[in-house]
Amino acid sequence: MxxxxxxxxxxxxxxxxxxxxxxxxxxxxxxxxxxxxxxxEIPEEKDQVILFFGNSLTAGYGIDPEDAFPGLVQARIDSLGKNYKVINGGLSGETTAGGLSRLDWFLEEEPYIFVLELGGNDGLRGIQLSETKKNLLAIIDKVRSKYPDTKIILAGMQIPPNMGQEYTDEFMKIYPAVAQEKNVTLIPFLLEGVAGNPELNLPDGIHPTEEGHQIVFGTVWPFIEENI
Incomplete structure (x- = not known):
């Protein structure tokens, strides 16, 4: 064509x-x-968990949770730009036996640091010292058996001599004994500089005020800082 x-x-x-x-x-x-x-999107690195597991002292009884020492730890971590999430596992009135029974629920997510703050209510109720020690050991064993790499910190506690001086003295010895036996880090006394000071405690004389929790935070923070 x-x-x-x-x-x-x-x-x-x-x-x-x-x-x-x-x-x-x-x-x-x-x-x-x-x-x-x-x-x-590149998946963000998951925040590692710092679990505070305790009683009303951890929960921040009588004040806002963010003003309790675990909340202050989170605020400091955030200010440093570090990827850690603080979980407040405090429950008012909790004993070591109660903590042991509810621990599994909190171990669904692996804690990078586990801070154990229990025993004070045992002492105030006059629970047998051997029972308190046994429960603290069992809590540490349960955490370690599930997450061997978790860093465990035990918060030491003291009680007033309501149950007699001998009981009080023996109670105080539980914490260093447990820490040594299980090779965990020990905070000698969580309420150092706060216990017994009316200006730093609520009217019940047991639970710290916001100012008291600031001091407790100052006691706890160095043990957290060295592990993050």
Whole structure:
């Protein structure tokens, strides 16, 4: 078939346009794929957990939770830009036996640091000292058996001599004994500088005020800081 000369320019234009369109379409698709790949979200590193497991002292009885010492630890960590999440596992009135019974629920997520603050209510109720020690050991064993790499910190506690001086003295010895037996870090006395000071405790004389928790935070923080 003979093509008229007047039609040739149009055919050449059409052919060139199709080629350019085809090339341009492939380039666009390539760029889009690259953009999608580049803009894909990189999963953020999961925050490691610091679990404070205790009684009303940990829970922050009588004050806002963020003003209790675990909340102050979270605030300090946030200010440092570190990826740690503090979980406050405090429950008012909790004993070592009660803590042991509810521990599994808190161990659904692996704690990087586990701070054990229990026993004070045992002492105030005159629970047999051997029972308190046995429960503290069992809590540590349960954490360690499930998460061998978790760093465990035991908060030492003291009680007033309501149950007699001998009981009080023996109670105080439980914590260093447990810490030594299980090779965990010991905070000698959680309420150092706070216990017995009316200006730093609520009217019940047992639970710290916001100012008291600031001091407790100062006692606890160095033990957290050296592990993060």
């Amino acid at each position: 003979k093509i008229q000369k007047s039609v040739l320019p149009f055919l050449l234009f059409l052919s060139t346009s199709l080629v350019l369109f085809s090339c341009g379409g492939n380039t666009s698709e390539t760029q889009t794929a690259e953009q999608v790949e580049t803009s894909a």
